[in-house]
Amino acid sequence: MIIFAPITGRGGAVTVVRLSGHGSLAIVASLAGGLPSPRHATLRPLRWQGRVLDNALITVFPAPASFTGEDSAELSLHGGRAVLAALSSALVALGARPAEPGEFSRRAFMNGKLSLLAAEAMADLIAAETEAQRRMAVEGVDALQAACTGWRESLRQSLATQEALIDFPDEDLPPAVERELLSRITHLRDDMAAALARASAAVRLREGLEFVILGPPNAGKSTLLNALANEDVAIVSEAPGTTRDALGVRLDFAGVPVQLVDTAGLRPSQDAIEAEGVRRAGVRAARADFIIALAAPGQSFAATPPGVEVLRVSTKADLGATPPGQLAVSALHGHGLDTLRATLAGIAARLTDTKSAATLARPRQVACVRETADSLTRALAISEPELRGEELRSAAQALARLVGTIGVEEVLDAVFAGFCIGK
Ligand SMILES: Nc1nc2c(ncn2[C@@H]2O[C@H](COP(=O)(O)OP(=O)(O)OP(=O)(O)O)[C@@H](O)[C@H]2O)c(=O)[nH]1
Numbered sequence: 001m002i003i004f005a006p007i008t009g010r011g012g013a014v015t016v017v018r019l020s021g022h023g024s025l026a027i028v029a030s031l032a033g034g035l036p037s038p039r040h041a042t043l044r045p046l047r048w049q050g051r052v053l054d055n056a057l058i059t060v061f062p063a064p065a066s067f068t069g070e071d072s073a074e075l076s077l078h079g080g081r082a083v084l085a086a087l088s089s090a091l092v093a094l095g096a097r098p099a100e101p102g103e104f105s106r107r108a109f110m111n112g113k114l115s116l117l118a119a120e121a122m123a124d125l126i127a128a129e130t131e132a133q134r135r136m137a138v139e140g141v142d143a144l145q146a147a148c149t150g151w152r153e154s155l156r157q158s159l160a161t162q163e164a165l166i167d168f169p170d171e172d173l174p175p176a177v178e179r180e181l182l183s184r185i186t187h188l189r190d191d192m193a194a195a196l197a198r199a200s201a202a203v204r205l206r207e208g209l210e211f212v213i214l215g216p217p218n219a220g221k222s223t224l225l226n227a228l229a230n231e232d233v234a235i236v237s238e239a240p241g242t243t244r245d246a247l248g249v250r251l252d253f254a255g256v257p258v259q260l261v262d263t264a265g266l267r268p269s270q271d272a273i274e275a276e277g278v279r280r281a282g283v284r285a286a287r288a289d290f291i292i293a294l295a296a297p298g299q300s301f302a303a304t305p306p307g308v309e310v311l312r313v314s315t316k317a318d319l320g321a322t323p324p325g326q327l328a329v330s331a332l333h334g335h336g337l338d339t340l341r342a343t344l345a346g347i348a349a350r351l352t353d354t355k356s357a358a359t360l361a362r363p364r365q366v367a368c369v370r371e372t373a374d375s376l377t378r379a380l381a382i383s384e385p386e387l388r389g390e391e392l393r394s395a396a397q398a399l400a401r402l403v404g405t406i407g408v409e410e411v412l413d414a415v416f417a418g419f420c421i422g423k
């Protein structure tokens, strides 16, 4: 099936439409009145039903030297809705259909042009908003590919040794064979456990962090949010209980994306709407990556949910003495904000530090490696050779799902559905 989609964003001066699949070059030839030589960008008028659609820069990529591995072409058109619409109807009339999200990448994967991990990293690169996300997408994938190759090889050897232990009675093999097998499995399991331990930083970096501002009414939460965002996002007033909805702004703290969330001032309230705001503040705080607790002079810091790290900051430093040794700001006058920004950037960097090692940045990847490691842990607890072999085979299957060599359909649906059209 021939598929097509614009592979550039909307609103630019040029729109590039990619066409891929067996027969796509014949479609290009019929629109362009012949085929330019492979991989040479060539300017040609595209004609359909006797009229010129547009003058397009055409590049054809005969299989297998294309992104998808299929016959493929890229048509650079003048950017504009009408141009794209006219070309699309011509392509549909000639037997092509619009591509589904991720369909080009999926074909590239199927044709061995792109590994599953590389496809995921490419999607992350396109979605990257900050420098640290870009770096992780570009550099993390090689480290992860290398780690996976090592893991698979180690598991393959373990399986082979285990088979030998099953096939030949114990007395024929030196006891060292089994000792080495167990030590290899232990080493592999520990290596995966280390990768899993680093995963939360990678997942956080990929998804972005959430920092929640929490404190009593009138502590200056909304004022601080506006100051850090450099934008008048939240309503500020001297009336306590102004903010009700949790309100987020997306910031870039030294390359790490952070959603900074302002919340309702915490106090018991008879007002149903304010009480709901307070409840929501608690929910957001409980699932935050980090809490910035605020209190103005004379106020005390609110209790925070267990398990979430907190930074206490005294506000309205211009109004009165603040506890010594504690970060203090006056958001109204801009005092202390640079120090606070630097502190928050340091925290964001620490929470997302992947230590430049192989990173499992997606929940899917984490689940596969956890499943593999769990099977290995169970295998280590089993002395019966057949049963241990079973566990090792489950481990191998879970690992194969990570790189996409088995369970292909189900894994691919989940992975590529998250892509956007044109990828
Ligand atoms: N003097 C002084 N006043 C401040 C400062 N920061 C905020 N305020 C004032 O304190 C009042 C409350 O500020 P908000 O930012 O609305 O406080 P809040 O914590 O969001 O309050 P709620 O939304 O009601 O929970 C406003 O009148 C602000 O102008 C500060 O640094 N110094």
Ligand SMILES: [Mg+2]
Binding pocket: 221, 222, 223, 234, 235, 236, 242, 243, 262, 263, 264, 265
């Ligand atoms: Mg407020």
